[in-house]
Amino acid sequence: MSGPLDGGRGDDGHDGHDEVRGVPRIPGPRSAADDLNPAAHRGPAPGSVPIPPPPAKADEPAASAEVYRETPSHSVLKSLLGAWALSACSTEETAAVEAHLGDCAPCAEEALRLRDAVALLHTDRDLDLDPLLRFRVLENCLGRRPARIPVPTWANPYDAESARLDALLRDIGDAEWHAPVRLKWFEGERQVSRRTTVAGVMGHLMSVDGLVASALGLDDPLGPDAPSAPTERTEAFWRTADLPPTRTIREPWRDQSHTLIRTVSFAGRGVAELSVSYGDFALPLRDSMLDRAFECWMHAGDIANAVDYPYEPPSGSHLHRMIDLAARLLPAALADRRRAGLAGPARHLVQAGAPGRSLHLEVEGSGGGNWYIALDSPAAVGSADRSVAQVALDGVEFCRLVAGHVSPEEAAAGQDGDREAIRDVLFAAASLSRL
Known part of the structure; x- marks a missing residue:
């Protein structure tokens, strides 16, 4: 006698596919194993990049098959170049971008530009310029640039020190011209001092430089009746100034120093022995210019200390000449x-x-x-x-x-x-x- 599940007819004349409460009594044909994962038996898509399986753990068998994914489009890879230059791409994205750069010249050029730009973005680097950079560049230019009308060798220290002082003055602000400066010197057995400002120091330098200007036949900034001793000249300038000196003193001092250099450069060799009177004593022009270079350096140091600015000594050759003058x-x-x-x-x-x-x-x-x-x-x-x-x-x-x-x-x-x-x-x- 046939059972109810043998696929034949039952006693009641119905076949074995009758439903009981809406559920088939005999299931339909079972799907094949490959049908559950169609990608498992398909080959790689055209243009795809094989992605290796992740490494197996110690207690798991290694994967035996590679997984293939489609390669991103050109536009997608191009949009990843910025992230790639910043090293912000994932491992898969990095591999895809670098594979693309080998085939696409425009993207390769763009990638190089982005990498160069990223190299400049170092936040740990100090972007402030070296405060001595200006002086080193200036010294290098003065030492290498040939002049059409050469400055006499004995005037080179003054030319260099007045230029260095002018560079310092260009860097200070308006308020710093009123910074207090204490000038020091010796009288007899003791040190004395006088309080002034940065602008007052420049007025002092311009006043004493006027002695050299007068010896060369140029206009004296204090007028024809000005005293000849450096101290009296400075006191006269400070006393007759309508207002306390300001940064406006820089321009006449700079013009005067340029005129002195230009005049001795065109004057010829004989001018080096021209006598410059300081009241109680006199110096030949070659030594007087060296004395003025020394004063430029020393008073530039006074100004630099007042405004908290670094300032270097003169070059070795110029310093040697200043020491030699003092020794003589x-x-x-x-x-x-x-x-x-x-x-x-x-x-x-x-x-x-x-x-x-x-x-x-x-x-x-x-x-x-x-x-x-x-x-x-x-x-x-x-x-x-x-x-x-x-x-x-x-x-x-x-x-x-x-x-x-x-x-x-x-x-x-x-x-x-x-x-x-x-x-x-x-x-x-x-x-x-x-x-």
């Missing part, structure tokens, strides 16, 4: 102090040009060298054979002593020999300073 002036300064009773008496009577007692001045660092200072007469010749003392100083420190910025007791780094001679020479160096 020391015997006369020592004789002046001896006449005023501020230095010990001469030990030997010497004839002009004859050797006498000397002090060995050893200046170290950039611009340094060795000088032998005659102790007994300005007309004597310093000699290593007659040296009775030695003093060693740093070059910049020696210049600060000559400018009256440090005391003689603080200046010398090393001393040996006759203590009286050492003291007399150090105080003579400080006496070279003035307002």
Whole structure:
């Protein structure tokens, strides 16, 4: 007898596909296993990139088949170039973009431009310029650029130092021109000072530079009846100014310094020995221009300290010339102090040009060298054979002593020999300073 599930007819005459409560009693044909995942038996689509299966875990068998995905379109890949340049793409996107760059020249060029732009976006880099950059560029230009009318060698230090000072003034703000500055120098045995402003310092420099202008036949900025001593000239300028000097002083000072350089450049060789009077003494023009370069540097340092700005010493060759000028002036300064009773008496009577007692001045660092200072007469010749003392100083420190910025007791780094001679020479160096 047939059962109800054998597909035959039952006793009631119905076949086995009758429904019971709406559910087929015999299920339909079962789908094949491949039909459940059609992509499993299809080959890769044209233009697709194979994506390797993820690595298997230690306790799982490795996948045996690769999964294929369709390659993104050109427009999609182009839109990813920015993210790719910033390294913000996923692993799959990076692989697709880099594969595309090998086939598409426009996208490859754009990718290179974007990578170069990204290289500039370093937020940890200080974007402020080096404060000394201007001075280094200026020094390099002055050293390399040939002038149509060359500046005399002896005027080069003033040309360089006035240009460096002008660059400093160009960088300071309006309010900083009124910053207080204390000028220091030595008188007798003590240091004295005078309070002014940045603009007041520039008025002082312009006033004393007027002595050189007068010697060259140029207009004196203080007029034809101005005094000839540097201190009196400065006091006269400060006293007669209608208002406290402001940044407007920069332009006439700069014009005057340019005129001085231009005039000595066209004047010829003979002008170097022209005498420039400072009232109580006189200097040949070549030394006077070196003296003005020294003053530019020292007062630029005063201004830089007042406005909290870095400022470097002059070049080694220019610094050496300034030190040499001071060393040549020391015997006369020592004789002046001896006449005023501020230095010990001469030990030997010497004839002009004859050797006498000397002090060995050893200046170290950039611009340094060795000088032998005659102790007994300005007309004597310093000699290593007659040296009775030695003093060693740093070059910049020696210049600060000559400018009256440090005391003689603080200046010398090393001393040996006759203590009286050492003291007399150090105080003579400080006496070279003035307002």
